[in-house]
Each structure stands twice: as C-alpha cells, then as structure tokens.
Amino acid sequence: MDTQDLVTTAGMAYIQLSDKELETLGKAVEQMVDFFEKMGEVNIEGLQPTTHAFIKKNRLREDEVRPSGIADEMLEQAPDLEDRFICIPNVL
Amino acid sequence: MAAQTRPWNETLKPEGIKAYKQFVAERDKQVASFLEFDPLRAQGTSNERAAVSTKSKTLEGLPFGVKDNIAVKNFHLTCGSKILESLVSPYNATAIQKLLDAGAVPVGKTNMDEFGMGSSTDNSAYKTTNNPHDLTRVSGGSSGGSAAAVAAGLVPFALGSDTGGSIRQPASFCGVYGLKPTYGAVSRYGLVAYASSLEVVGALAKDITILENVYETIKGLDGRDQTSTDPNDFPLLKKEVKTVGVLADRSGLDGMQAKSLEISIEALKKAGFAIKEVSLPLLDYAVPAYYTIASAEASANLARFNGIRYGNRPIYSENPDDLVRQARDQGFGDEVKLRILLGTFVLRSGFQDQYYLRAQKIRTAIRNQFDRAFEDIDLLLLPVFPIPAFKHGDLGMTAFQQKLADKYTTAANLTGLPGLSLPGPVLESVPVGMQFMAPAMHEHLLFQVARALQSSLPSADPAAYPAVYS
Amino acid sequence: MSTYKSFIGLEIHIQLNTKSKVFCSCKTSFGDEANTNVCPVCMGYPGTLPALNQEAIRKGYAVAKALHCNLAERCHFERKNYFYPDLPKNYQISQFAAPLGTEGWIEIDYQNQRKRIRIKECHLEEDAGKMIHAGDMSLLDYNRTGTPLLEIVTEPDLEFGDEAEILLHELRRLVRYLGVCDGNMEEGSMRCDANVSINLAGQGLGRKVEVKNLNSSRFVRKAIVHELERQAQILDKGAIVLQETRLWNENRDQTETMRSKESAHDYRYFTEPDLPPFSPDKEFLASLDKILTELPLDRKDRMSKAYGLSAAQADFIAEERPFADYFEQTVKLGADATNVAAWLCGDVQKVVNRENVAVYESKLSANRFASLIKLLDKGTISGKIAKQVLDLVFDEDKDPEVLVKEKGLEQLTDRKTIRGLVDQVLANNSKAVAQIREGDQKPLGFLAGQVLKESGGKADPRIVQEILTEVFSLK
Ligand SMILES: [Mg+2]
C-alpha cells in the first residue's frame, strides 16, 4: 500500500490526514494490511462468503405509519438550525 | 454474601437512593467506570402496560449500568467518542426497553473504548477505567466500564456489547460473568453499530442467576432488528452438557492463563464432565478475518458521524466537505481513524476480493470447522485472552499486540456462536477468566456449566471493594 | 451526424407509493413542513436499524414482473458508500449484485413501429433527503429520506431524444396502471438520468456521458438531442468525447459539465449486514398478481381490435387505467363502442376539460354516458340534442333520460308534423323554392336547416331530408 493509496482511501473516508498522521496512521494501516496477507494461506475454493451469521426466514415489516413523535427533539440536537431546516455552509 | 450487605432492590427506593448515590460516587472516584450516573433519570420510561405482564420478580427494582454505545432515552450516547459528546439519545434500545418493562432501572452509562474499538477501555475519549482488582491495570475492553462497575459492586449487572470479545475479555479481566449471546438472539436495535454482522448485546454480572434472568429478559425476535432471530428456528441439539472440548494446542498462552485453564479443566472433571481434545487449526486466521470484516463494516457504520444532524461540529467551516472532514478529524481518535481507513481500503474496488471477500470466505471455513467440532462435544473451553489484565499505557500491550490477542474471542463473533466468560482464579493480583462456547442458541448449556463450576470458581470481590449490596 | 449511431440508456427512479418509508415507519409524503416525517432510523441516528417494508418490496417485484424481468429467487441489499449531506448514513441502502429483477423488456410505439427496449435491471433503494441552497447556507430537509425508490435501468437500446421521451411516457403509464407510483416528474416521484453515447456505425458503444437533472420528459428529450449534437460535433472534429457526468441547464437549453469530481466514484458496495436476504415464497409471488393488471400497450391493442378503434383513439383511451375502465364499462352497458369512443375523445373531453375533472370522476357516470349514447343510437335524440343533454348532465346532475323527458327533447319523427313544418318553411322562402324549381339544388340544405330550426332542433334530419326530396320530386 503506497502513500497515494492511503491518500485516496482517506479522501473516500472523509478522514483528514496531517503529515504526521500520514506517517503514523499510514504505518499502522500498512502493518494491518501486511498482517491480512496471512489470509492468503487459506484455501477458500468453493466457499461461499458469510455475510450474515444466521439466515432463517424472510423478515418484513407491515406498511404502517407510526409517527416517531420525536422529530422536534431530534432537531434540537442539530448544531445549526434555521427554522425547521438543518443548516450547513453552502459551496459558493 | 456477607450478612451486612443490603439488597439491591433497596438502592432506588426513596429511603435508599441517597446512600446508593453516595456509595457509587465514592467508589467510582477510583474505578472510573461510569461516564454518567443518574439513578432517577429513567423514571417513568417503562411501558406500564407491558410491565404488568413481563415484570420479572428477580429484576424488579434492580439498578443496572449500560455501556455507552447502547441507547437509553435521555442519557448521553457518546460511545466513548468526542464526536458524540453532545448527543442525548431520543430513544431506548430494545434491550433497554425490555429491562425497563421488567422493572429494572438503568442508572448510568459506562465507559468504553471509542466505538468499541479496543481491549482496554483506555481508548475512551473521556477517561481511563481502572481494574477494581488492581487499579494500575486495565479493566479490559471495550465494555471495560461495565465490567469494572459490576466487579466493584456498583451495580448487580450491566449491559455490554461484544463485537470481537468486548464483553468476555473485560469480564475475565475483572472476575465477573460475561455473556455474549448467539448472534441475533438479542436485538441490536439501539446498539451503536461498529461491526453489524459480528456484534451482539450481552450482559455482565457477578451472579449467574441474575445474568440468566437478564438474558431471558432481553432476548427475542424484534421487529426493529430484522437480523434478530427466533430461538425456535434453531434445532435443540442438546439439553445438557456431558462433554467439554478443550484445545489440543494451548501454546502461546501466558503462564497464568495456562494455569487458569488447567484449574478449569480439573474443576470440570471434578464436576463430572468428560473432557475431549479438539483441534481448530483455522483459529489462526480468525484475527485477520475478523479485523478485515470488522473494519470494513465500521468504515460504513461510522460514516454517519459527520457533524451535521447531531454531535460535535467544527466552529467554522467553508463548505460541507470541509465541515465533515473537520468534524471527523476533531471527533475521532486515532484507533477509530485507523480502522476506518483500513475498512475503506479493504472495500475498495481492486482490493475487495483480496481482502474483504476472502475474509468472508474464511469466516465460512471457520464456521464449518466449529460446526464439525460441536458434533463431538457439547461445549468448548477456550482461553479468553492470552494474558491477564495488563497495565495501563506503555507498560501494557501495543495496539497491534492487543489485536493479535483477540484470537480466542473473535471466533464466537465470526461464527455467531454464544460464549460465556467465567470468573477465573485470582492469580497474583487479578482474576484470570476463561470462556465456554456453545452451539447456536444453546445458552442454557453455558449457564449449566457455569453453575456446576460456581463453587470451585466463584466470582471473587476485589479486596478493596467488598460487596455492600447483594 | 447521420454517419453516427447513437446509444441511449435511461436510469429511471420511481418512488413507490407505500404509506410508510422503505426502512422505517415514517409517513411518505410530498410537501409537508420540513423535517416532520422523521425518526431516528431515517435521520441516521446511531444504533438504529433498517426494517424492510413488505409493500415496498412487493411493489418493486410487481413492476419488475410487469417489465418481464427475471425475478430474483433471492435478492439482497448492499450499502452504496458515498458522502453527501442529504444522505444521513452517508451510504445508501440499495441493491447491486442481486437486484430483485433483471433482464426484462418494455415495448414502445415509436413512429408507428413497435420497438422493444431491454431492461437491464430493477433494484430497490432508499431516497435521499433534500438540500436547498440559500445564499451562503444550505438547508437540509430529511422528510424524503427513506422513501422507497425503484431504479429501472434500461440497456442502451434507444437512439433518439423523442424515443426516450416516449419510453418515459410508456413507463409512466405502466406504473400508474399498476398503481405503484403517480409518475409525477415535476414533484420528483419519477426521475430520470440518461446515458448517451455515439459512435461510427458498426463500431459499438461510444464513450458514455451521463446526463442528470432531467426533471421532465421534455427535458429528457431536449437534453438528449442537445447531447447527441454536441458529441457529433466533437467526433466531427476528430476529437474524443470526455466520459463524464453533465447536468441539463433548463435555462440555457444545454448540458454542462458537473462540478468536476476529482476521481471516479468507488462506491465500495458490500452486502448490507443489517438486512437479511429476501427470497420470495409462493404466497408472495401470488400476491404480485393482485397488483399486476393488463398493461397499457396490451390494453390498447386489445381495445382497438375489440371495439374497432383508431390507433389515436385507442392510445387516448388506454392512457389512464380508470379512463379505459370507464370506456369499457360504458360499452358493456350497451352503448355503441364507436359512438362511445368518438364522443369520449371529442365532445365529452371538451366538457370535462372545461369542468376540470376526470370524466370517470365526473357527473357523467358510465351509466349516464351509456344511456346518453343509447338515446342517440336509438334515434331518440339527435347528435345536436345529445350535446345539449351532455351539458345539462353537468349543469343539473341528472340522468340523460330524465333530462330528455323533462325538457321534451325527444327527436321529432312524426312525418305529419314535420311535413307541416316543411310547408311553413317553403311558404316563407319562396325565392329559394323558385330557385330549386329552376333546377338549382343549392338552397336545399338551407331549407332543411330552417326546418330543423323551426323544430327547435328536434326534427329528425333524415325525415326532413326525405320530405324535401319528395316535395321537389327529386327522385
Ligand atoms: Mg440509484
């Protein structure tokens, strides 16, 4: 994994990396990625990936409206509100 | 318990509350297990109608602690992270609601490694929790606050979450029982997701009966969690334990850990269980597969924290991208950033097959190996962590060493199988626990063996914190 | 431009009209006060989980079936990862590797030819919120977040802008027939992106340009026409078309480069661990038939054959399901189909347009309409009177028979009475009579008109004509 890979990855993850972090976190990430290479030793031929621990039956919800009743409470948690809108700076 | 103790269900009564608050405040000055403690805040949030039918005599009036990644209405929900410092939960997790309806009362939020990422609780953005048996040592993690609070006698039980060992490891470090239920047995609704396909809500307690009652109360199918499962959909393979498997290869264990395991095997034999050696060679791949999957899921699960709808936001930002980057930069600790980067990387096109997909296939292989092992045994005895509770900071383990040490705990998360960590013998200053794993939805086998070993391996109170309530 | 072959594929998002959102129990609605239909799940609160709405997946499968797709025996959801302020979780729950429907088709009538457009896939996903730009701030409203969306992706089988517009129209008609979406592009319940490329004939697909912000079918057509021209000009110069995303600027009637995104998107799709896969069982598959109905184009074909309608009439009548139902119901009540069609497409349409109401919801119930046409068929009233009666139905909200009786509007067929009127008219128009007698038949029509006028429009024109012919011994 090279620096460009790390920078691209950080960009996708919206993680800002200072030069120092690029160094320290970069090393830590690389250490883990190297460690993951160990997985190459396992023969995975014919194996399906496990995406869910147990799949038993279809799970569906009735199409019913149940208002949360806490919309206002949630809006109060927003750092910046304008009327009922949550506010962020615009790109100019 | 000693005769001078007071019953737990008196703590929240008008005549007992003041003494209880004082007691917790006093003890927690040293242990630092709670991030927030307010025994009266949850009043009136139980569903009275449900309460009539589900109120459990054994849990009625019991206070309990809640790991700070489980939503309790009106309490903070920081997950040990700066980014959620200001967040107050507007809702209750399903497990919390069920406990409330059974008459138990959440009294506070316990410390944890940020978003569950760590094995020491030193990765909390707020404080360091100390092991009640030896304050210079960690309580384990990531549910270290819950384990320490139970061990120090502050609450009879606490909820935790187990993604890769986060209940069992701190339980074993602090000398209490820690149950990681079968994946899906307990609803995850209200558990802040770190690695969704691996984790589950569980509990820690000193008393095996309380633990079992808590589990019986919180388990069950939930409409809000479609990955929750109905126990009836699992075949009942065994009613009771006869044969316990132990790993043939027990190398790589610290002397104390090996000793704890030998003591446990002797205790099992004495209690009449047959012992059978098994080999699980794929266990060596559990940690890389686990960290690949956990980081990948975490990278998406933690994407929602962006400082827009709730949580901390930078004072000034130029545009939305800048706002989100700054919020995440200032809000996340290094370990969290590391795992987000790692998880983002292993999901990238061009890398996904090599890492993420391969890890999921190894997960399948490990599961198959465990399924085969359980054809010959009823339970599997495993160490929890290769070494006992370690020292804080540089005297302890590096972050990388801690990850490697998750070998024995991550298997239960990769396979979805239940695991119970038992209080082990106190060797030197701290207890050294061990764990049992069982087939899916066979928690009853875990409780059975725990009861059988109760007298030979009791949960010992820390010398400095004798029981005041029981 | 004629030397190039064009390839156009559409990605159409339709909002499924479930009562609650796809993964939570909040109301789906348009135009409510900001951030009122929200809950911890759709606001992306920590600890919340999605719970799949059974009607969303049912309607999704129903559309896929109507589009002749292979229905997935097992589909699952995936996380599509990208950061955007209107997307609370910063990933969209969507489908990728195993969408609910694949490899289908839809037919359109384009330039009097039936053409089959292949459907690549249909997948279910969640809608994002809305971001409104207001000066140096952007305002976020999450009411729309979590509205179920079915994304329908076509193969690049379209070639022209107007063809794409027709496809959209056909699809809109289809989802409205199924009753799963109102197809309103202005309100965003149906949205469309277009992938446009051109290349020298025989050289396969060109470099794909994605065009977004097409919030009406007219814009889809105009944007494609513009984009085809733009790309042709580039190729004419020997240059290469840049593979990019462009936005339609409706004020300037052109596509424009979207603010450049540094790198191509890597959405890092992976299986949604919070939702188990879905495998439709027999019962579920059977339930689709309750939603499925004869599709618009099939209905058009059947009706034009069964009732001898012209292509234009059949198209018009098949446009809306309740409209076509109304037509067939009227015919079933015994009215002559040709007359029903002619009236429905003509005078009735004029009246309901004026009244601003759908005919099937108007005072002209199918029963009233049928009896009106039957009065006409039997010759009880003339066409002219029928028009009056039609107006009266709307004015007085009464049945046509009642109105005809009350107002004495029955057609006058009594030869004696008509003969009397004819004589009277002839007496009053001696000049015209003389003209005819001299061999100029031109005033005959005028005289017939006068007779009808004298009768208050009630005299049977056929009989008037016959009597006039007799009088002048023209046979
Ligand atoms: Mg889409």
Ligand SMILES: [Zn+2]
């Ligand atoms: Zn909602």
